[in-house]
Amino acid sequence: xxxxxxxxxxxxxxxxxxxxxxxxxxxxxxxxxxxxxxxxxxxxxxxxxxxxxxxxxxxxxxxxxxxxxxxxxxxxxxxxxxxxxxxxxxxxxxxxx
Ligand SMILES: N=c1c2ncn([C@@H]3O[C@H](COP(=O)(O)OP(=O)(O)OP(=O)(O)O)[C@@H](O)[C@H]3O)c2ncn1[C@@H]1O[C@H](COP(=O)(O)O)[C@@H](O)[C@H]1O
Numbered sequence: 001x002x003x004x005x006x007x008x009x010x011x012x013x014x015x016x017x018x019x020x021x022x023x024x025x026x027x028x029x030x031x032x033x034x035x036x037x038x039x040x041x042x043x044x045x046x047x048x049x050x051x052x053x054x055x056x057x058x059x060x061x062x063x064x065x066x067x068x069x070x071x072x073x074x075x076x077x078x079x080x081x082x083x084x085x086x087x088x089x090x091x092x093x094x095x096x097x
Contacts, residue, residue, distance in 0.1 A: 015079065018079055047073050
């Protein structure tokens with residue numbers, strides 16, 4: 001069984017960095033970037049492309065690494081855009097057949 005709690009833990013850290021920005025924090029650097037939400041959205045785009053290339057080229061270790069980058073930056077972008085991940089999960093749950 002996959003351990004989904006790690007996603008929850010990373011989400012909680014992102015909330016904490018948003019509420020208590022720190023100069024050493026990468027998440028804070030994204031959330032307080034001069035480009036605003038655009039910086040996080042750019043990262044999602046970049047990481048999505050890197051994931052696609054790794055998967056298409058069938059490089060398993062790279063695909064896993066890029067997928068982790070994509071998931072992480074996606075969560076940061078959700079926060080940056082003021083979207084609660086709980087609402088996304090609710091939406092998914094409502095689609096169950
Ligand atoms: N999961 C991650 C994670 N994945 C990737 N990264 C960082 O994402 C950055 C960008 O990765 P790239 O591959 O795009 O590297 P790059 O092209 O040099 O980056 P840019 O110059 O484009 O920003 C790197 O510095 C990675 O270290 C992460 N940084 C943080 N986390 C999680 O977020 C938590 C909080 O981190 P801080 O906010 O830094 O304390 C950590 O404990 C982790 O759980």
